[in-house]
Structure formats: C-alpha cells, structure tokens
Amino acid sequence: MGEDRQRVGRPRSEQARTAILHAVDDLLVEVGYAALTMKGIAERAGVGRQTVYRWWSTKAEVLFEAAITDAVEELTKPPQATLLDDVSTYLEAVEGFLTGSHAGTAYRALLGEAQHDPEVARLVGSAALFDGPSRAVLERGISRGELPPGTPLDAAMAVLTGPAFYLGLTGAAVPGGSVRAFAPALVAAVRELAAD
Amino acid sequence: MGEDRQRVGRPRSEQARTAILHAVDDLLVEVGYAALTMKGIAERAGVGRQTVYRWWSTKAEVLFEAAITDAVEELTKPPQATLLDDVSTYLEAVEGFLTGSHAGTAYRALLGEAQHDPEVARLVGSAALFDGPSRAVLERGISRGELPPGTPLDAAMAVLTGPAFYLGLTGAAVPGGSVRAFAPALVAAVRELAAD
Amino acid sequence: MGEDRQRVGRPRSEQARTAILHAVDDLLVEVGYAALTMKGIAERAGVGRQTVYRWWSTKAEVLFEAAITDAVEELTKPPQATLLDDVSTYLEAVEGFLTGSHAGTAYRALLGEAQHDPEVARLVGSAALFDGPSRAVLERGISRGELPPGTPLDAAMAVLTGPAFYLGLTGAAVPGGSVRAFAPALVAAVRELAAD
C-alpha cells in the first residue's frame, strides 16, 4: 500500500510523533488555531522543525491526525430504544461536539481552513465525520421497522445533520434551548423522504 | 453618533474606498482567501497601506463590506405561488450561493475564518445572512394559511437552511442531484415543529 | 550615479545603519567571522532582519563597509625622512595591521572569504587597500631623488607589500623578530626593478 516507507536507515521516532500530536492538541486550546504555527508546534514538542515537516505538510494535517480519532468517538453514542431517542441522542452529540468539545474545536478549525484551501477541503472531506454515526441511526431505524427499507440514506443523513451543524457553525443560539427538540420534526422529514 | 469624524483637512477619498473594495473582490477570485493580504489589497488598489488600515482593521472586515450586500441579494428570490415552491426556490438559492457564486465564496471564507477568530465570528454572526430570506418564506406560508400562525420561526429557519448549508460547507455531493428534492421533507418537518 | 535611491516614502534610518555597522564590528571580535551571521547582526543591532538585507546582501558587504575606512587609516603613516625609513615604517604598518589590528582581522576575514566567493573577491579587490600607502612611499622616494623617475610602480608596490603580506596571512613567525629588517633588501629590489 505504501505503508513500508523506509526500510533502511534510522526508523521514525514514535516518541517524536506523539509529542507533536500532543503539542498540537495543547496549543489549539491554549492559543487557538490562528496562532498555531509549525514553529510553535515543533518548539512545544521539543522537536526539530524539519521533523514536523517530514511527516506532515501543514498544520491542518497535524491537527487532523491529532483530532479525528477523538472526533469519531465523541459522535458515536450507544443505540437507543426508539428511532426518536436515537435521533435525539445523535443531535445532542453533534451539538455537544461542535460547541463544547475539544475535538470539535479542531474539526471546526479544519472545516474553516477547508473553505479557503482545497487541499484541506479534500482532507476534511475524506473524513466524512458525520456519515458513520448518522447512517447507523438510520439503519437501526430500518431494522426496527420504524423506517421503510427504501429510505434514501444520503439525503436522510443530510437532513439529520444539517440543522445542528448549521447552528453550531454559525454560532447561533439554539431555538428552544436544546437541539433534542428538533428530533420529531427531523424524523417526520426522513419519513417523508422515504415516501417519495 | 460619530459620523462627523474629521471636519477639517482633506476629506476621506471615496475613490480610494471603492478601489479597495474592488481590489479585495478581484483578489479573492484570483488568489483565494489564504493568499489575500492587506499589503496585496493596498497595492492592487493603488493605495497606501495605511489608508486601508484607517478604515478597516483586518482583511475579514474589508471582505465583509465588499461581499455582504451582494450576498443578501443573491439569497433573495421572488415569492412563489406555494410554500413548496417557495422552499424549493430557497434551497436552490442557498445551494447556488454557497457552491457557485462569487459572494458565496467570500461568505464561506469569512465563515471559515470565524471558526478560528472570535472577532470575525461576531462580524459574520451579525449578518445572519440566511435569517431574512428563510423567515420571509415561512411568513408567506403562514399568511397563505399553509402553516399555522404559531410556527416556531427560529427552529424552522434552521431546519430549512441546515441541510443545504451542511452539503455546501462540507463539499459533499448533493443526493439526488438537486436540493429541490429536499423541499417536501423539510415542509413536513416544519409542520411537525408547528404541531408540537 | 545612483545615490538618489528612493525620493518618496520614509527615508533610510541612519540610526539603524550605524547600529548595524557597530554590531558587526563588535561581533567580529566577540565570536569571529565564522560565527558571524546576518541573524546575529540584526539581533545585536536591535533591528529587523529585513533591514539588514535591504542595504547589504551578505555579511561580507556589511563587514566591508564597517571596516574599510579604519583599514585605510591604519595603513597610512606620516612621511619619514628617508626612503629606507619610509619603507620600514610601511612594513611595520602592514604587519601591525594584519596581525594585531581590529580592522586587519576584518580584512583578513574578507580576503579569506574572497578565496571562495568571486563576489567578495570583486568587493575586496575594489578596495586595493595597500595600493595607496605603498604608492605614496615610492612617490616620495622618487621626489626625494632616492629612486629614479622611471621606477615601475605596480611591480614595486607588490615587492614592498608581498613579504609582510605573506607572513601575515600564513601566520608564519617573522624572521628576525621584526619586519623592519626587510627594508634594506626591499629597497635594493625596487632599485633593481627600476634599473631594468
């Protein structure tokens, strides 16, 4: 596949790698994405600048690797008994992730950067962060019989994720105080999609 | 308020102001937001650097002023005969704005910057770009009797805007080829919101 | 000539210029030429790095400007009564300059750099540091009648300067303890040159 880079010579230092990922995590919280620099990351990690560049091209790539695993975990919640509960839980997870979490801050920074850098856009797009969790909710709904088997998943995923995503990204206040209140409406929307 | 800044001396050059706004517009297209610099804007406008800083603090502010009027115009479409048509037209406008338009590129860049700069977040938040157009669609629905008077507008606006916004910002492919296909589902969702 | 660079805009800061020249002088003594860096010069002078590069391309150019005036002064001694005394004094000046003086250290460093950088070679060659003083010694000898008017000056200058230069550059011990002892022999050599 390509995973066998370099067979001779000194092997890559796992210690340096984790020090860099930790440094980028810490610095994002401490100084914010705008003030995050490759120089700063290297110094914080106690690592040569070249060592960072050797394995990642931009601060976006480092941040992506540092944050994406946590991000997926935060969005994955245990199954609920009903579709409505499942959707409510998912919406809450999305809201919490975007507005209150560490990994979510990293994701928003990356998505922001993606708006003016196609390279980062490709990187972030490759994660398709919300796809797995939202698809799981829908598939559980189908297997429970709460949704017809022909439900168009891609469209339904966008319907489930969109509103909370929009509120999180624009920083708008959540109407009604909690995004859980959207659940019945979005379930209705998904059923309507399936009916077409 | 403070509209009478400077009563003696040479008055502010309107010519310089518009040259700067045009320059920022052009440069955004030509080099992208990341490579947009205050230095570059001043040079392109044929203007001293200080003159730019005198009226705007950051490139985000210049861009905001240059793009926001166009943005509102692009999102405002003539009323349609039915709620369903109105929603379809609105969705199409949002999609076209975010993915295909000049002003939309500026908006996405600003929203991106807002993810890592609270100052810009405040600026972009103050525009609440989608609020006017989406509220208008809903109010027309109410006045036509297609929606109950008690429909919760803020929540409904997020439901209408969210899916297209999500697809536009993440660069995902639109399921079914057009966002118009979401209209029936979103109308159903809005009605469900109103029913609670 | 070209001395009128920049007629508009902020003028060059004389304060920065002298701070840089002093810094380079100090650093040469403190850390030596090899450890002299543009970065170090700028920091020592309390000046931006770009400000150094704006007016000089290399550390050699800065050092040249900082040292060359002093160098000429050190090599210029008051006229003596006889050619022999004049030559002795000149030889002593050359020796002292190359082995014991501040400006001489700078000159040796530059001449060293000139051996592997043609640009520096041109710069140092343009100074022709020993030409003025050695020619003056010879012309006084001619005007006193101690040397014939037809004495070939260029060759005589090389004969007068060469031995002390050779000893100074190679770091060899001076035979007899003082380079003054070479004077009678070199006067004889110059007379022989003139006789050809």
Next chain:
Amino acid sequence: MGEDRQRVGRPRSEQARTAILHAVDDLLVEVGYAALTMKGIAERAGVGRQTVYRWWSTKAEVLFEAAITDAVEELTKPPQATLLDDVSTYLEAVEGFLTGSHAGTAYRALLGEAQHDPEVARLVGSAALFDGPSRAVLERGISRGELPPGTPLDAAMAVLTGPAFYLGLTGAAVPGGSVRAFAPALVAAVRELAAD
C-alpha cells in the same frame, strides 16, 4: 603513535576513503568551496555521512588531505642552471599554482578558511607549502656559490614568495604580464639580506 586504531572488527574501507577524497576534489571544482558540504561530499561519494565524520572532522581536513600532495608536486620544479633561472622558475610555479591550478584553488580556499578558523590555520600552517621549494632554490644558490653561506634562509624565503603570493591572493593583475620579471629584483634583495 596511534596508527593501530581498532585491531578487531571490520577494517576501514580504503574504497570509501578514496571515494571521499575524489568526491571532494570534484565538488570543489563544480560548486566551489562555499557550497561544499559534508552532506554533499558523502552523497557524491556514495558513502554514509558518519563514515566521513569518522575519519575527518571538517571539510577543511578532507580537502587538505585531498589536495596537499598535488600541491607540493606542482611547486617542485627541476633545478635550473643559475640562481636567476631557478628563481624565475619558482616564481612562475607559484603564480601558476595559485591562479591556474586545481590544487592551488584548494590551497587558496583553505588559506581563506584559515583566516577565520584557528583550527584550519594550524592545519594549513603545518603544511608550510612554500618552504620546501623556496629553500631548495636558495640552497642550490649557496652550493653554486651564487649566494653566501650565511644567507638568512627564512627571510629570503619570504622575500622570494611574498610578491607572487600577494598578487595571487588579491587577484591583482601581474605587472609586466609575468612574475618572471621579478626575479632579478628578488635576487638582489636576497643578496642584500645576506650582506647585513
């Protein structure tokens, strides 16, 4: 002395050693001394970096070993019939060596480095490159009876070598076109030295 370094283990590779010396020779000509790097030498020689460092500390040391043998050879010319011819031939050899030869370029580079690195100065001083050849010329003069037995050799060597050395190092044009023209004057100077 210390010639028995390592008695067990893999012996030093003579092949690597000569590859390094050849590489340094080639690179000096191709890129010049300033752009000569230990990294470049190792890569050109097809050798690990450590292998170079194991046997030489600096690029100056490698260059010294690569060039010094050739240098001595170039300065050693067959004896001539008379002192004047011997001196002329020597002067020509010095000039050709410094300005036209491969080994001379290396010597000039090393002498240049010696001006700002005492370690290199010691190394180059230890060679005393011109001592052997110039002393030979003088001793032949004495044995032929053209010079008195008491001629002070060290001073005479500096007188013979200095002018051509000065012209070669400063890159000045040779007055009269050839250094051979200096020979009678320098012979006169040496005789005057002996007479004191």
Next chain:
DNA sequence: GCATAATCGAGACGGTACGTCCCGTCTTCTG
C-alpha cells in the same frame, strides 16, 4: 565456525541560520 566488534550505507533526530514574506506602525514628500 561462531561469537565479538567495528565498519558500512541509510536516513531520522534536535538544532539553527538562511533569505523571503507579511504584519501593523512610522515617517517622509506630494497634491
């Protein structure tokens, strides 16, 4: 003939200077 040991090429490591770019401020001349 098998362990020991020093060499080899390769290449990653922590550092540091390079020369460039832009930041936001300042100081001059020009209209």
Next chain:
DNA sequence: CAGAAGACGGGACGTACCGTCTCGATTATGC
C-alpha cells in the same frame, strides 16, 4: 492635512546543513 510610498522592528515561513543517533547488513579478528 490626507494620501502614496516605503522603511522600520518583529516573527513565521519552508529549506538546507549541521553533527549525532539508530537501524540492518557486512566483514574482519579471535576463541
């Protein structure tokens, strides 16, 4: 007296070498 021009101190950029280190592989000696 605003505006253009452009120099100022500062600091990050991405690159190149530095000299050291850690690999696996190779090639001698000595038990």
